[in-house]
Amino acid sequence: MSLTDTIIIGAGPYGLSLAAHLKAAGVAHQILGEPMGAWRHYMPPGMLLRSEAFASSLQAPRAGFTLEDYCRLKGLPYRPLGMALPLETFVQYGLWFQANLVGETQTADVLSLRRVGDEFQLSLSDGRTLAARKVVIALGLKGFAQTPPALQGLPARYASHSERYGNLDWARGMDIAIVGGGQSALGLSALLNELGARAHVLMRESHVIWHERPQGGRRLLSRIKTPDAGLGRGWRSLFLSECPGLFHMLDPARRRQIMDHSYGASGAWWLRDRVLGKVQLSHRTELRGAAIENERVVLRVLSDGKEASVSADHVIAATGFRTDMRQHAFLSKELADAISNQGGMPDLSAHYETRVSGLYVIGPASAHSFGPVMRFVYGTKHASPTVARHLTGSLKAGTRQRAWPAAHAPLPERSGE
Numbered sequence: 001m002s003l004t005d006t007i008i009i010g011a012g013p014y015g016l017s018l019a020a021h022l023k024a025a026g027v028a029h030q031i032l033g034e035p036m037g038a039w040r041h042y043m044p045p046g047m048l049l050r051s052e053a054f055a056s057s058l059q060a061p062r063a064g065f066t067l068e069d070y071c072r073l074k075g076l077p078y079r080p081l082g083m084a085l086p087l088e089t090f091v092q093y094g095l096w097f098q099a100n101l102v103g104e105t106q107t108a109d110v111l112s113l114r115r116v117g118d119e120f121q122l123s124l125s126d127g128r129t130l131a132a133r134k135v136v137i138a139l140g141l142k143g144f145a146q147t148p149p150a151l152q153g154l155p156a157r158y159a160s161h162s163e164r165y166g167n168l169d170w171a172r173g174m175d176i177a178i179v180g181g182g183q184s185a186l187g188l189s190a191l192l193n194e195l196g197a198r199a200h201v202l203m204r205e206s207h208v209i210w211h212e213r214p215q216g217g218r219r220l221l222s223r224i225k226t227p228d229a230g231l232g233r234g235w236r237s238l239f240l241s242e243c244p245g246l247f248h249m250l251d252p253a254r255r256r257q258i259m260d261h262s263y264g265a266s267g268a269w270w271l272r273d274r275v276l277g278k279v280q281l282s283h284r285t286e287l288r289g290a291a292i293e294n295e296r297v298v299l300r301v302l303s304d305g306k307e308a309s310v311s312a313d314h315v316i317a318a319t320g321f322r323t324d325m326r327q328h329a330f331l332s333k334e335l336a337d338a339i340s341n342q343g344g345m346p347d348l349s350a351h352y353e354t355r356v357s358g359l360y361v362i363g364p365a366s367a368h369s370f371g372p373v374m375r376f377v378y379g380t381k382h383a384s385p386t387v388a389r390h391l392t393g394s395l396k397a398g399t400r401q402r403a404w405p406a407a408h409a410p411l412p413e414r415s416g417e
């Protein structure tokens, strides 16, 4: 079994960005997962990114590896604002970043992660076992999909969650109901409509909040009044985009309040014309129940206060995600309980370290500690250098020599900040 300083689980934008920093810092590491795997397999071809181009770069340890650099090199169009970045370009950019700054990843899945003595041990789907002094979990939204109770238990042929949509060709000619009123629901409805399915979006909201197309070349005064930021326009967005470290210092109740009231259901500017007048939208509509009748799924809904039913060939729950580390089947119960609060969210230090010393969480699962920016690629700007610095420092400081308690003893908690 090989022992390495650090293992990163996940090779999406967060894992790749951190690996690039560790490589530059000379920290021995391995990275597991398929590079940009979630973007390659679980997002529909033809999708456009919701984030603006300037906010869609992976975080490199040196200049020359932004999305803009990639587009310039490949002769692709690039505009920082108002560009509507194609999924395919973003995936190719991520793979180029990997090839230049990261190197090979190991595509095996992690099946289990345990603490044994002073190491972490990981068993992989290809039968190998690895050991590391530090482990970083960078698994994106995997395992966190939220499906309404009414749809749970329906056969997969009739119901699914928007978390796993690659190719949508199977839906051509079908009636597809979509539950949800956010970007996923609206984006899927546009793509389904354009390939010849009949999409019907059922949303609780009374109207869709459409983002305005951002304009470049604004006057200085306008830019001072409402600056452009990774998460959108305005000073609040600027704070949440650029200051995850300060967000982390807020009182937990204040953090929760900000999370609950930030960036709710809305649609990107480039979706508006592809949805309005083309896709059936039912507002103020709540799902109450579902059943299979005559090979169709029949949804019972309360629409504008009246009971109604909607029949479709398939229903997609575009109902979002909720972080719960206990959903990661590869984590031993001992580890999952040790790193999570009662709701299953990881409690993270200012360096993204969990309560178990040497185990870190980055990406969307860190959002309640560092703010909504962690749900987006832009959050790598803070996460990668912060974690890389801490790992490099603590490995140099010789924590590798620290004696861990025996495997059956309580897991070592990180010391105070």
Ligand SMILES: Cc1cc2nc3c(=O)[nH]c(=O)nc-3n(C[C@H](O)[C@H](O)[C@H](O)COP(=O)(O)OP(=O)(O)OC[C@H]3O[C@@H](n4cnc5c(N)ncnc54)[C@H](O)[C@@H]3O)c2cc1C
Binding pocket: 009, 010, 011, 012, 013, 014, 015, 016, 032, 033, 034, 035, 036, 037, 038, 039, 043, 048, 049, 050, 051, 055, 056, 108, 109, 110, 111, 138, 139, 140, 141, 142, 163, 184, 330, 362, 363, 364, 374, 375, 376, 377, 378
């Ligand atoms: C439909 C949709 C659209 C989105 N659009 C945007 C957008 O426009 N802009 C934006 O900033 N964000 C967007 N997001 C959010 C985006 O998913 C996250 O910002 C980003 O992908 C998080 O990156 P990550 O590296 O944490 O995880 P991911 O990109 O999800 O990568 C997860 C990695 O983990 C690996 N993996 C999975 N299971 C295992 C295992 N058991 N063992 C080892 N490896 C494993 C995968 O192979 C993959 O490499 C979107 C999300 C969705 C669902």
